[in-house]
Amino acid sequence: MPEHNSPVDIKDQRRAGVLLHITSLPGPDDQGDMGHEAYRFVEFLSAAGMSIWQTLPLGSVHDDRSPYQCLSVHAGNPLLISHDWLRDRGWLDKKQSRRSKREKWLRLAYEGFRQHADQVSATAFKKFCKQEKHWLSDYALYVALREQHKHRPWIDWPEAIRDRKPKALASSRRQLTDEIERICFEQFVFFTQWHELREYAHRHKVYLFGDMPIFVAHDSAEVWAHRELFSVTAHGQASKVAGVPPDYFSETGQRWGNPLYNWEAMQNDDFRWWKQRLHSQLELFDLIRIDHFRGLEACWEIPAEAETAIDGHWVKVPGDALLQTLTDDLHGLPLVAEDLGTITTEVDDLRHKYNIPGMKIMQFAYDGDPANPYLPHRHLTDYVVYTGTHDNDSTLAWFESLDESVKQHVLDYLGHPTEVFPWPLIRSTLASVANIAIIPMQDILGLGAGNRMNIPGTTEGNWSWRFSWDQLPKDLGTRLHHLLKLYNRLPD
Numbered sequence: 001m002p003e004h005n006s007p008v009d010i011k012d013q014r015r016a017g018v019l020l021h022i023t024s025l026p027g028p029d030d031q032g033d034m035g036h037e038a039y040r041f042v043e044f045l046s047a048a049g050m051s052i053w054q055t056l057p058l059g060s061v062h063d064d065r066s067p068y069q070c071l072s073v074h075a076g077n078p079l080l081i082s083h084d085w086l087r088d089r090g091w092l093d094k095k096q097s098r099r100s101k102r103e104k105w106l107r108l109a110y111e112g113f114r115q116h117a118d119q120v121s122a123t124a125f126k127k128f129c130k131q132e133k134h135w136l137s138d139y140a141l142y143v144a145l146r147e148q149h150k151h152r153p154w155i156d157w158p159e160a161i162r163d164r165k166p167k168a169l170a171s172s173r174r175q176l177t178d179e180i181e182r183i184c185f186e187q188f189v190f191f192t193q194w195h196e197l198r199e200y201a202h203r204h205k206v207y208l209f210g211d212m213p214i215f216v217a218h219d220s221a222e223v224w225a226h227r228e229l230f231s232v233t234a235h236g237q238a239s240k241v242a243g244v245p246p247d248y249f250s251e252t253g254q255r256w257g258n259p260l261y262n263w264e265a266m267q268n269d270d271f272r273w274w275k276q277r278l279h280s281q282l283e284l285f286d287l288i289r290i291d292h293f294r295g296l297e298a299c300w301e302i303p304a305e306a307e308t309a310i311d312g313h314w315v316k317v318p319g320d321a322l323l324q325t326l327t328d329d330l331h332g333l334p335l336v337a338e339d340l341g342t343i344t345t346e347v348d349d350l351r352h353k354y355n356i357p358g359m360k361i362m363q364f365a366y367d368g369d370p371a372n373p374y375l376p377h378r379h380l381t382d383y384v385v386y387t388g389t390h391d392n393d394s395t396l397a398w399f400e401s402l403d404e405s406v407k408q409h410v411l412d413y414l415g416h417p418t419e420v421f422p423w424p425l426i427r428s429t430l431a432s433v434a435n436i437a438i439i440p441m442q443d444i445l446g447l448g449a450g451n452r453m454n455i456p457g458t459t460e461g462n463w464s465w466r467f468s469w470d471q472l473p474k475d476l477g478t479r480l481h482h483l484l485k486l487y488n489r490l491p492d
Helices: 036-048 083-088 102-116 119-131 133-148 166-175 177-203 221-225 263-268 272-282 319-330 345-353 395-401 404-413 423-431 476-486
Strands: 015-019 052-054 207-213 240-244 254-259 287-291 298-303 313-316 335-337 358-361 383-386 436-440
Touching: 036 052, 036 177, 036 476, 052 436, 083 102, 083 177, 102 177, 119 133, 119 177, 133 166, 133 177, 133 221, 133 272, 166 177, 177 207, 207 272, 263 319, 272 287, 272 319, 319 345, 335 358, 395 423, 423 436, 423 476
Parallel strands: 015 052, 015 436, 052 207, 207 287, 287 335, 358 383, 383 436
Antiparallel strands: 240 254, 240 298, 298 313
16 A cells, blocks of 8 residues: 555645545446546546545445444445446456446456456555455454344354354354455455545645544444453443534434443553554545544543433543554644534643644534634634534525524625625635635535435435536536635645
């Protein structure tokens, strides 16, 4: 894998970018991927002067396809692999229809690779498996076993493999040799495709901004293989789980269900697990948002048996020691803190100590309080400002849902603009003193209700939004480029 150092520090100049997950790209399949449309999107960003592409996490997903509950903190999502890329290399026959399920043509591609791969590709695959063995070995076995057991979580597997008895693991590795190699092949293809896309983006002076969930799904390779690092019993049952208290999004808070960390064990190992995790993410991205940064100062600890997050309480964690260790390891932290919700002075101090930008959300600004910290006149340079995030409705839908008096307050603050919404809020976001401004694609397209990516606290109907190229006005790139020039967001 190539070096993961970004060619520039993208936090130090005024820039702008677009928030769009890979699955939201256009295309003929059931979701977007790393194929031709991704390259076309890079070209659109570059022509518009946008120098950042922000995505959601790229991890291998469960059946609900939430990118925030993944099967591994290292593995990429094989569902993002491009069918055309595989065909171009001769590993998929041109007669093999892309209309079949992705899982089916990924299996066919593996067979095609075994039969037709040239020496360069075969050698690259072996090198990848060796270099990534520290996570890939457990992950590939875990996924193979999960497939064997009809996607049941590992906590429900037979005791011997659930508890990783050496003889049972060795027997499973022998029995599932081909499946394990296929899963490794899918990861090789994912990372190869992503690195090619990243290199193309860099050539167009577009940098990739990723997202890293702070916690790990219970049903994941990491908790199965390293349960001593998590708040689970010897047999894997969670004892304490993560979430957040009641907030803007939910009256009962959010019970995420992720097991909390055994911070003492992690610290005793000099945070080796975290170092490896961050290195994997920096192979993908130039800048990384830590989702729920607040959890690095204190976690909302919920008893596993509790049905909601209301019964939780805050527990301090050694985030300072972790961030210092990561800083020493990486010689700096290319991170952004998702610092929304209940934020204390201690959390702010931790962020400032390590020069990590926070976030400002424009949709949160207009409650009538002129001291609201999300209002543009309260911003500072060390922030990333958004109109909204993947957890918000589109800005047009948000504005149209407001009471008339609140609408008038928003318009009054923005100077009674003549532009139609959401452009006045986009303009205000770009005018902010925050170094980085990010606009969701839904807002750039001026889309209203029915175009939301996620509703927090719900499990159905999320993560499926996509755009199409015919939704882009012909002058959109020119209009964006003008605004970025106007507000000094065209970096050198």
